Amino acid sequence: MSRTTIKDVAAEAGVSLGTASRALSGNGSIAAPTRERVLAAARRLNFVPNAQAGSLRSERTRTIGLLIPDIRNPFFAELAHVVERSARSEGLSVMLCSADEDPQQMHDYATVLRRQRVDGIIVAPFSTARDSLRELQGSGTPLVFLDRTIPGMGVPAVVSDTRDAIADAVRYLVDQGAHRIGYISGPSETTTGVERLAEFRAAAAASGVDIEIAHGDFQEHSGRLGMRSLLARGVDGVLASDSLMTIGAFKECRAAGVKPAQDLPFVGFDDIAPFALLQPSLPLICQDLHSMGAAAVQMLLTQLGGVTSSQELRLEAHLKLPSGSEADSAQPIDPHHHES
Amino acid sequence: MSRTTIKDVAAEAGVSLGTASRALSGNGSIAAPTRERVLAAARRLNFVPNAQAGSLRSERTRTIGLLIPDIRNPFFAELAHVVERSARSEGLSVMLCSADEDPQQMHDYATVLRRQRVDGIIVAPFSTARDSLRELQGSGTPLVFLDRTIPGMGVPAVVSDTRDAIADAVRYLVDQGAHRIGYISGPSETTTGVERLAEFRAAAAASGVDIEIAHGDFQEHSGRLGMRSLLARGVDGVLASDSLMTIGAFKECRAAGVKPAQDLPFVGFDDIAPFALLQPSLPLICQDLHSMGAAAVQMLLTQLGGVTSSQELRLEAHLKLPSGSEADSAQPIDPHHHES
DNA sequence: ACCGCCATTGGAAACGTTTCCAATGTGGAC
């Protein structure tokens, strides 16, 4: 049993309960020999402190919440991994919540996290979850938005700046001979959905190319439907605006007997591992996931330190073209194996 | 601020603290009108109970730990999602820990979960983490093994039974003309690594075909190395024993100018979404992820109920062949869009 | 030698729930 409490440790070490606590938590002054004696006793008794009791008194849980739309989305899985590592290295545990792109579920999770009294929350929000998030904000929980944001809430955010990458993508599609570019957009409830669409429109206008828009919801299925609709509208180039819709669009092409990136100029989104299997490889808009996750944790830490800010950090995304296909790069086939 | 406590709610409702608690938690008898009054008061005050305080007294956290090797592995991402959903529907929160296939990290997480006093833990273990897990077990935390197990620990487990699927895969490769089949194995620290290898050996022996083994570690990189080694050894058919190594093996083929499943008969592992993008599509050994995750949660619930068992549930995996490629099935190209 | 400061320690309060126990009231059975 872990029925061992700090009281037992104190007795074993021959000190008072308060002293034992100071030795174990590292707060308050304590003589080195005493600390050693307590630590030894704790080790001997295989003592593991009760986090509930500690948090109750100290009002800090050393735990943060991570509220993402869907862990099955490889983009968010990778992001979750990065956040988790960063947090861990700061001594924070992460409670992961995957809301299935559903505002109601996001609301429920927000309550769970509030009940758990997490020290702070990193969230990729929908605008339709604004009320739930305001509630959290009102309860004093430090928030950081990641990947997406909700303008006007005064919450600091880490997002990608996709303007140039999308412009590059449009230029690339035009170079490939496209005159009528289809775009599969994300939902208007997300800033990524709205902004990327606006950036695409602007870029297309600058290039003087025709466009067709299919409205999607960042799920694979809508990628399929979007591509189906765009094909019916006779586009000769397509840009999908997230990884799952890229997968869906790709599948639909296949079902329609069209080879994306060969028969049909195509640019996908997010550099997730399995895309590297595709032959010929896909042009992709890549986000700097690692920096995003790490930055979000740092921002949250800043807030936990009592500093309130509403800074928005924008990290450049970029267009990544297939290595050898356009003969514009003489790079080796197998540069370095381990991607991390 | 969420400075509102149950005491405030009690005052607002004009009842004692104990009564308020009974009304809110649903334990103990309480008159319906009283309960309504308390609930109304709680709503009015926007009261969210402090989980730490409750757990401290009740010795239950309504939280379980999920300890998996790597959330970036789509197999585990999907599994995590299923577990999370099942747990949530039982009113349990999940604390997700991703150990990067590293026993030391698994040990650290085990301590974190113990400190958090989670009610139980679902874990996909390495045998090298046996000591950490014994410690958990010794502390009285209910455990369930998922995907992998450690024999002899008396911990209930949910695993795939891959014997028949692997035999089918070997037969398939032979049918494709293979005489010397390469196998990329998982690490010997996992039961999945050991058992699948044994099953492969047995199936190959039964088919009278030559084999070559490359030892991997369930990471993409080792899939590459494994495939490289196997190609050098002149195999004419390959089976990779998990999803990440399938990705690695696939990439290596590409780098070597060999088309897997065309030039080289190939069977991969796990039916993860992006594999569906491949053209021609890959024969895959598929596990019943959904049932596995749900069963693990149910098993853990049983244990939380005080029943100790060491039951091992084995769910059949199966070989899934490319739909039309072998002309053995006349199925539509696009059966149903939404996979969940 | 005396005083005061600081480091160290012990003791106890406090955190916000749940749950145990006792007190009260209400209804039915005899």
Add this chain to the structure above:
DNA sequence: GTCCACATTGGAAACGTTTCCAATGGCGGT
């Protein structure tokens, strides 16, 4: 009419830490 069982409620203890406060002792400065 009396008594018992039961439902409901109030009050208080308990959970295991952290942290505040006060007490002790040693040490250097004067």
